[in-house]
Each structure stands twice: as structure tokens, then as C-alpha cells.
Amino acid sequence: MSYTIALNFEDGVTRFIGCKEGETVLDAAYRQKVNLPMDCSDGVCGTCKGHCEQGEFDMGDEYLEEALSDEEAAEGQVLTCQMVPSTDCVVQVPVASTLCKTAVGKVEGTVAMVEPLSEDSIELVIDLDDGAELAFLPGQYIHIDVPGTAEHRCYSFSSKPGESRTTFLIRNVPGGLMSGYLTDQCKVGERLSLSGPMGSFYLREITRPVLMLAGGTGLAPFLSMLEQLAQKQEEGQGCEAPVHLIYGVNQDDHLVKIDALDALKERLPTFSYATVVVDEDSDHPRKGYVTHHMDTEVLHDGDIDVYLCGPPPMVDAVLKHFDVQGIAPQSFHYEKFTPNQAPGEAA
Template structure:
């Protein structure tokens, strides 16, 4: 038996390691050349402390309270030198990956499909040479080198972890480096280099209602999350918490992947979605911004986990709306992006 442990470092890098049954996270990391912080390895100093966001584990009782208090343990703090997982886990490591002598992964793949979904968005499919090497948390992003340049661009996965073909929704930017490549030069079979995964925007364990807010190509990470939830339901790991996605775009023809959302709504009985169009000339039944359509029934009096991915003006508008309305979600995870830089996450 082996478990997959996601180590999320404070510089945004995620490293996945395998942990054998009965093995501590610290030992598993060192076995795979990830030097997590430690001084004693005996549960005495507390140097190896991290925060377990997801998963089951045993901490035993061999550590000192000075290293990890009962209050810290109750909040999910762990000592990686004592933590023995009994399931897959996600652990926040409060240092940069470079200090642990590990680096973000690098992968090779080839262009499988480039499809113009609308004037505003392009879908890129990349067939990976070694799909087993690409493990990520649904919602995370990766850097893709732009062929013929020395630049890269960062995109969230729209496919689920474990798929041999990784897919991405890419905004079509006039004169954009990646947009220009995809619309003018890209050919099936072109070699691509990818670096990642990265990011702290990812789906956590669902324990209460979920509200997802997507703007434009910010829909991508939610497609990845929903794909995984459909798979888990098929495997018997469903949850009954209500989930609602509000997907906002500027124009009618910017709405893409609605067929996928219909599929998710059919496969996940507790999932529903609504679409919103900004254009005043639109005949869409819901016009305006996502903030105009966050009804009380999807906010659950604040007993809700909110996930938000979109351009900076949308993120700022939602933050302002929550503040003005006195809405304090139980947890709030958001990622804002601009066309020419990596996403910025907060939680």
C-alpha cells in the first residue's frame, strides 16, 4: 500500500511523493530526495511542523507538547517526522521549495488539438509523454513554454489529474505570445515543454456547501474539479453537499464548454450552474456581473466554501461585494489572472 502526498511549499511549488504504509512523511520525502526541514526527527524540536489540509494519518504519542501542542494538533498542524499517513494527504510546508532542495517538475508533451471555441477562447490539448509523471491538484496551473520564443505562459488545467491528455482554456489575446502561436503557427505534433504543477488554488475536501465563481477562461480549473468529482462519484466516493457554479462572460458567444457543465449537472445530483452575460444588448436571461446573481440560497448565510477564478476586476468586485454585504464565507479561495503573468492565489 502506498499513498500520494502533496507537499505544497510557500513559493507555490507542489511536489508529490509516494509514502509507504507505516512510513513517516519525513522519511518518505528524504527517500525521494526532498529535504524537508528537520533538526531532531524525534518529535522534540518542532522544526518539521506543517499543516495537513486533507487526508487521514496517525501522529502517535511519541512527540513532546513543546513541539506540537494539543491546540495545534486540533487545527491540523503536524510533525512530518511523526506523521504516518493512512490515505492520500495534502500538506502545507511553510518554507520555499528551494530550501528543501527540490524543484518544480518539468515535462514534455506534444500538441494534440487546438480548437477555437469562441473569439475569446482557445482550447489546447497536450498529449503527455509520461502521464504518470503529471500529478496535480484540481485547480492548479502549469507553465507552458511558447515554441519559438524564450517565454512561457501559465494556465490552469481543465482536465482532471491522471488524464494522458492535459487540456487548457486559453484566452485569445490580440498580439498575445501564446495566442499568436496557437492561432498562426501551432501544428499537431509540435513539441511543448511544461513546468509545474503550481498554485494554492485547488479543491479542498468538501464538508459544506460550495459556491464556484468563474470569469471567462477562469472556468478551466472548475472543469478539472468537476471532472474529478464525477470520477469519484463513479468510484463510490460521492458527497451530498450542494455545489453551485456561476459562470460569467462579456458576450453571449464567449460562453464555452456549456455542454460539459450540462454533463456535470446530469452526473452530479447536487451540482447546478448558472451563466451570466455582461453585454446589455444580450438577450440572455441573466445579465450583468456574477455579483448580481449571488442569491441567498447559494450563500447559505456564510456557511459556504467559495472558490473564485477570474480576471482581477472580477476578483476585486467579488471581494468588495462580500465586504459591503457583510458576507464572511467559512473559507474563501481565489485566483486572479492576467493574460501575461502567472495567476495570483489567496485563501
Template sequence: MSYTIALNFEDGVSRFIGCNAGETVLDAAYRQKINLPMDCSDGVCGTCKGRCEQGDFEMGDDYLEEALSEEEEAEGQVLTCQMVPSSDCVIQVPVASSLCKTAVGAMDATLARVEPLSEDSLELVLELDDEGGLAFLPGQYVNIQVPGSDQTRSYSFSSLPGSREASFLIRNLPEGLMSGYLRQRAAAGDRLTLTGPLGSFYLRQVTRPVLMLAGGTGLAPFLAMLEQLAEKGSDQPIHLIYGVNCDDHLVKLAALDDFVERVPEFSYTTVVVDEQSRNTRKGYVTHHMPSEVLHDGDVDVYLCGPPPMVDAVLGHFREQDITPANFYYEKFTPNVTEAAA
């Protein structure tokens, strides 16, 4: 039996390794040429200390209190030289990936299709060369090289981790380098290179109610999260508020309706800024955040959207004296060509 261990380094790089039953994380990493910090490998020095965010494991008792205190262990900290997983795990490694003689991964893919979703967004679907797909944490992103250039653009996955097909929601910018390629030159069979996965915005273990806040193509990472929740199950209330500028920018509603059927306790609402909208809820996401979805603060909030939306939500929480149990957010800024910048 083997378990998948996600190693998240402090520079945003994630690497995934296989860990055999009875094997320590440190040994598994070294076997796969990732040199996690260590001095002794005997539970004495504490150099290999990290934090396990999710997963089951055994630590045994062959380490010193000076290397890992009871308080640190209660906070989820581990010694990778002693940690023996009994499930898939996610570990925060408090050093840069380069110091562990590893770097961001790369994978090639073939363009399968480009689907216009609205005047504002496109869906890009790639077929990965590796039949096993790409391991990532739902919510993370990759950098995709734009064919015909040496530049890359960053996009969050909207597909399930490990799938052979990887999908992304792309904002359709008139002067955007990637969106220009997708509108004008892209053809099935084109070759693209992905580097990643990257990012600290990803779904943690669901132990309490979840509130998801999406703005525009910031919906993408939540589609990946919901795919995983549909596969693994959840008994916690999960609510998504999805905000856009006008009615035509609402996309993937059929997919969201499908998640209502597939994910227990999942619900969603949409909000449209345009005052002429046909939508029931007009204005901004902060105008339509009822108290019941905040669960008196006992809620994990995930937010992905453009900087003004992120700043507005942060300001709203401060003004309303709302302090969620956990608050994870990611701002995205559209890239345009230099001529348009």
C-alpha cells in the same frame, strides 16, 4: 500499498511523493530526495511541523507536547517525522521549496490538438510524455513554454489530475504570444515543455456547500475540480456562477451539463455582461448571487477571474457583510507581446 502526498511549499511550488504504508512523511520525502526541515526526527524539536489540509493519518504518541501542542494538533498541524498516512494527503510546508533542496518539476508534452471554442477562447490539448500523467491538485496551474521563444505563459488545468491528456482554456488575444502561436503556427506533434504544478488555488476537502465563481477562461480550474468531484463523489450542494462579456464567449456548456448529471447536487447558472444578450441573467456575477447559494455564510467560495471581477466580488462581500467559511481566489492577467503592451 502506497499513498500520494502533496507537499505544498510556501513559494507556491507543489511536489508529489509516494508514501508507503507504515512510512512517515519525512522518511518518504527523504527517500525521494526532498529534504523537509528536521533536526531530530524523533518528535522532540518541532522543526518538521507542517499543516495537513486533507487526508487521514496516524500521529501516535511518541512526540513531546513542546513539539506539537494539543491546540496545534486540533488545528491540523502535524510533525512529518511522526505522521504516518493512511490515505492520500495534502500538506502545507511552511518553507520555500529551495530550502528543501527541491524545485518546480518539469515535463515534456506533444501538442495533440487546438480547438477554437469562440472568438475569445481556444482549448489546448497536450499528450504528456509520462504515461502516468502529471499529478496536481485540481485548480493548480503550470507554466508552458511558447514554442519558438524563451517565454512561458501560465494556465490552469481543465483536465483531471493524472490524465495522459492535459487540457487548458486559452484566452484568444490578438497580440497574445501563446494565442498567436496557437492560431498561426501550431501543428499536431509540436513539442512543448511544462513546469509545475504551482499555486495555492485548488479544491480542498468538501465538507460544506461550495460556491464557484468563474469569469471567462477562469472556468478552466473549475472543470478540473468538477472532474475530480465526479470521480470521487460529493454529497454537498455545489453551485457555479459563470460570467462572460457576451453570449458567444460562453463555452464548455455541454461539459457543464454533463457535470449536472455526473456530480450529485451540482448546478450552474450563466451571466452575460452585454445588455443585448439573449441570456436570462444580464450584468455581472455579483448581480446574480442569490442568498440560497451563500448558505448564511456556511459556504466555501472559490473565485477565478480577471482582476476587476475579483475586486468586485471582494467589494460585494464587504458591502453585504458576507463572510464565507472559506474564501479562495485567484486573479489572472492576460499576457501580451511587448510590442502590444
């Protein structure tokens, strides 16, 4: 048996490794040429300390408290030289990937579809080359090189992990480098280079109600998260906690992928969503901003995990709203994106 370990480095790079049953994370990483920080490898020095955000493991009792205190262990801190996984895990490594002699993964693919979904959004579908390995955590993003330039742009996956066909929901920015390429030049069959995955905005294990807040093409990472949740539901691993999405746009015709959200509602009994339109002249039943529609029943008195992805003003408004309301969610993960670099900041 083998487990998949996602190593998240502090520079945003994620590297996936396989860990054999009974093998430590440190040994598995070195076997796959990822030089995690270490000195003694015996649980004495604490140099290999990291944080396990998700998954189950055994640390044994061979390490010294000077290397890892009981308080640190209770908070999810681990010593990778002692950590033996019993499930897939996500581990935060507090150094840059370059210091561990590993790099961002690179893959190639072929454009399968470029479809304008609205005035301001485009769906890009890429078929990865046979044998290409592109693991990621739902919610993460990747760099896509802009053909004919030395530039790249960053886009969140809208498809679930483990697929040979990947999809992206891209904002159509007038005069944008990638937007111009996709709308004026890109043809089915053209080749694209991708590198990643990256980012600390991804779905954690669900143990309480979840509130997802999406602005515009910030819907993309939530489609990926929900697809994975739906797959788990179909595999008999569904969660009982409610998951609610509030999806806000500027105009009625900017609402996209509604059919996909409806299909996800059918597959996920605990999932619900609401759409919001800013335009005052809209006939939409919910107008204004997402903060106007964060009702008491979806806030659960703060006993929620919040995921937020949208343009900086939206992110700032939601942060201010929680502060004014005196609500402190159990966990809060957000990502800002700008027209030329999406996403731009995660927390």
C-alpha cells in the same frame, strides 16, 4: 499499500511523493530526495512542522508539546517526522521548495488539438509522453514554454488529474505571445515543454455547500475540479453537499464548454450552474455581473466554501460584495489572472 502526499511549498511549487504504509512523511520525502526541514526527527524540536489541509493520519504520542501544542494539533498542524498517513494527504510546507533541494517537475508532450472555442478563448490539448508523470491537485496550474522564445505562460488545467491527455482553456489575447503562437503557428504534432504543478488554488475536501465563481477562461480550474468530483461520484465516493457554479462572461458568444457543464450536471446530482452575460444588449436571461446573481439560496448564510477564479476586477468586486453584505464564508479561495500571466495571485 502506498499513499500519495502532495507537498505544497510556500513558493507555490507542489511535489507529489509516495508514502508507504506505516512510513512517516519525513522519511518518505527523504527517500524520494525531498529534504524537508528537520533537526531532531524525534518530535522534539518542531523544525519539521507543517499543516495538513486534507487527509487522515496518525501522529502517535511520542512528540513533545513544546514541538507541537494541543492547540496546534487541533488546527491541523503536524510534525512530518511523526505523521504517518492513513489516506492520501495534502501538506503545506512553510519553506521554499529550493530550500528542500527539490524543483518544479518538467514533462514533455505533443499537441493533440488546438481549437478556437470563441473569439476570446482557445482550447489546447496535449498528449503527454509515455511514462510522463504529471500529478496535480484539481485547480492548480502549470507553466507552458512558448516555442521559439525564452518565455512561458501559466495556465490552469481544465482536465482532471491522472490523465495522459491534458487540456487547457486559454484566453485569446490580441498580440499575446502564447495566443499568437497558438493561432498562427501551432500545428498538431508539435512538441511542448511543461513545468509544474503550482498554486494554492485547488479543491479541498467538501464538507459543506460549495459556491464556484468563474470569469471567462477562469472556468478552466472548475472544469478540472468538477471532473474529479464526477469521477468520485462514479466510484461511489460522491458528496451530498450542493455545488453551484456561476459562470460570467462579457458577451453571449464568450460562453464556452456549456456542453461539458451539462454533461457534468448529469454525472453529478448535487451540481448546478448558472451563466451570466455582461453585455446589456444580450438576450441572455441573466445579465450583469456574477455578484448580481449570488442569491440567498446559494450563499447558505455564509455556511459555504467559496472558490473564485477570474480577472482582477471580478475578484475585487466579489470580495467587496461579501464585505458589503456582511457575509463571511467558512473558507474563501480565490485566484486572479491577467492576460499575460494566468493565474496571478491565489489566496
